[in-house]
Amino acid sequence: MVEENHGARYERSHFAFEKAKASIPGGVNSPVRAFRAVGGDPVYFSHGNGAYVWDIDGNRYVDYMLSWGPLIAGHAHPRVVSAVQEQAAKGTSFGAPTLIETELAEEIKKIFPSMDLVRMVNSGTEATMSALRLARAYTGRSKIVKFEGCYHGHADSFLIRAGSGVATLSLPDSPGVPGDLAALTLTIPYNDVDALRMLFEAHGDNIAGVIVEPVAGNMGMVVPDGGFLQAVREITRAYEAVLIFDEVMTGFRVHLGGAQALFGITPDLTTLGKVIGGGLPVGAYGGRREIMELVAPLGPVYQAGTLSGNPLAMAAGLETLRLIQEDGVYEAFTKKGQALTQGFRSFAEKRSIPVQTTQLGSMFGTFFASEPVRNYDTAKKADGERYRHYFHAMLEAGVYLAPSQLESGFLSLAHDDEVITFTLEAMEKAFQQVH
Numbered sequence: 001m002v003e004e005n006h007g008a009r010y011e012r013s014h015f016a017f018e019k020a021k022a023s024i025p026g027g028v029n030s031p032v033r034a035f036r037a038v039g040g041d042p043v044y045f046s047h048g049n050g051a052y053v054w055d056i057d058g059n060r061y062v063d064y065m066l067s068w069g070p071l072i073a074g075h076a077h078p079r080v081v082s083a084v085q086e087q088a089a090k091g092t093s094f095g096a097p098t099l100i101e102t103e104l105a106e107e108i109k110k111i112f113p114s115m116d117l118v119r120m121v122n123s124g125t126e127a128t129m130s131a132l133r134l135a136r137a138y139t140g141r142s143k144i145v146k147f148e149g150c151y152h153g154h155a156d157s158f159l160i161r162a163g164s165g166v167a168t169l170s171l172p173d174s175p176g177v178p179g180d181l182a183a184l185t186l187t188i189p190y191n192d193v194d195a196l197r198m199l200f201e202a203h204g205d206n207i208a209g210v211i212v213e214p215v216a217g218n219m220g221m222v223v224p225d226g227g228f229l230q231a232v233r234e235i236t237r238a239y240e241a242v243l244i245f246d247e248v249m250t251g252f253r254v255h256l257g258g259a260q261a262l263f264g265i266t267p268d269l270t271t272l273g274k275v276i277g278g279g280l281p282v283g284a285y286g287g288r289r290e291i292m293e294l295v296a297p298l299g300p301v302y303q304a305g306t307l308s309g310n311p312l313a314m315a316a317g318l319e320t321l322r323l324i325q326e327d328g329v330y331e332a333f334t335k336k337g338q339a340l341t342q343g344f345r346s347f348a349e350k351r352s353i354p355v356q357t358t359q360l361g362s363m364f365g366t367f368f369a370s371e372p373v374r375n376y377d378t379a380k381k382a383d384g385e386r387y388r389h390y391f392h393a394m395l396e397a398g399v400y401l402a403p404s405q406l407e408s409g410f411l412s413l414a415h416d417d418e419v420i421t422f423t424l425e426a427m428e429k430a431f432q433q434v435h
């Protein structure tokens with residue numbers, strides 16, 4: 001069995017974590033960073049370059065976590081770094097309009113034609129929270145439907161059956177969230193069209209909208225069944241409820257134009273984040289003009305932000321979007337993603353270990369599970385103990401994976417063939433230690 005990451009090799013990270021725990025809750029600023037699902041101490045990073053990160057003990061890793069998705073250009077891409085440096089020298093925030101905000105909004109609209117108007121915020125959480133308020137204002141209804149295992153940030157209304165981070169810690173549904181508010185969030189299993197139809201038959205007149213990760217990435221990567229998103233679109237349209245695609249993770253990842261381009265479904269509102277900030281804090285929401293025109297100052301729905309449209313973040317995001325629109329980018333992602341998931345399956349098969357994989361564009365999922373993962377219940381059946389062994393064996397071998405099986409893996413432009421070959425060799429070694 002693989003040892004957790006203790007000992008000399010991780011000594012500085014160990015002490016850094018002990019010190020942090022005295023000043024920061026649990027030593028971390030976001031729960032899943034604490035390694036609770038895999039055991040051991042979190043690794044402290046000192047720097048990154050391309051596909052690689054280095055920890056403060058000097059160990060190098062190929063990074064498939066990539067800051068949980070944003071770093072599609074890789075760490076410290078020279079063009080992103082100079083865009084940020086140039087902007088920083090001119091000022092970091094104005095709280096007044098700048099040209100670059102419009103440039104990024106135009107770029108987003110070009111890639112996501114369903115978004116007639118786009119409002120920038122500072123995180124994915126803010127984006128989904130604002131989209132929900134807007135859906136309620138537009139319809140004059142109060143209930144919202146979400147799918148079990150989908151994560152839409154940590155706003156009160158979404159912390160109900162919210163997938164990975166919450167599941168990993170086994171928190172009760174959501175302490176601190178008023179019961180009266182939680183009661184407005186209706187949850188049903190992912191990929192379950194019948195449940196959605198029944199919910200609308202019972203509550204249709206009170207449902208403001210449906211929010212969905214069109215490819216789920218926060219219970220591991222789970223793909224929609226054929227026809228699922230189509231049915232969600234038809235049902236919401238029939239009941240005049242707002243369909244919100246939360247593409248904070250899938251945007252620019254499963255396809256340049258997100259899941260909506262990949263599956264050809266047009267939502268009413270879309271939320272973005274992660275990639276559009278190029279590694280700086282950004283979120284955005286947008287969609288049909290008629291709905292977005294309700295947002296202040298055009299309309300009465302209030303939503304604001306001191307740092308919204310921050311020029312450093314806009315610069316990093318814009319340069320990142322330019323980089324991923326170069327020729328052949330998504331073909332290369334698909335090829336590399338397939339090489340990794342095929343490798344994973346074949347090493348598992350040699351040892352008779354049941355696994356499942358998913359992959360689209362620059363996102364992939366690996367589960368130690370014997371049945372296909374279609375929803376949160378099947379995702380939770382994946383073997384956490386096996387993942388724990390695998391995770392630590394990969395860490396030893398120089399590959400940094402998400403510290404929980406119920407997360408997605410990510411590729412960047414910098415994950416070249418050499419990096420993939422290195423990873424496959426590490427995987428083969430790691431599987432020797434998985435029981």
Ligand SMILES: *Cc1c(COP(=O)(O)O)cnc(C)c1O
Pocket residue numbers: 122123124125126128151152153154213217218246247248249250273274283
């Ligand atoms: C990450 C994520 C969020 C939350 O974004 P933050 O920037 O962490 O607030 C919302 N929705 C989805 C689908 C996400 O993956």
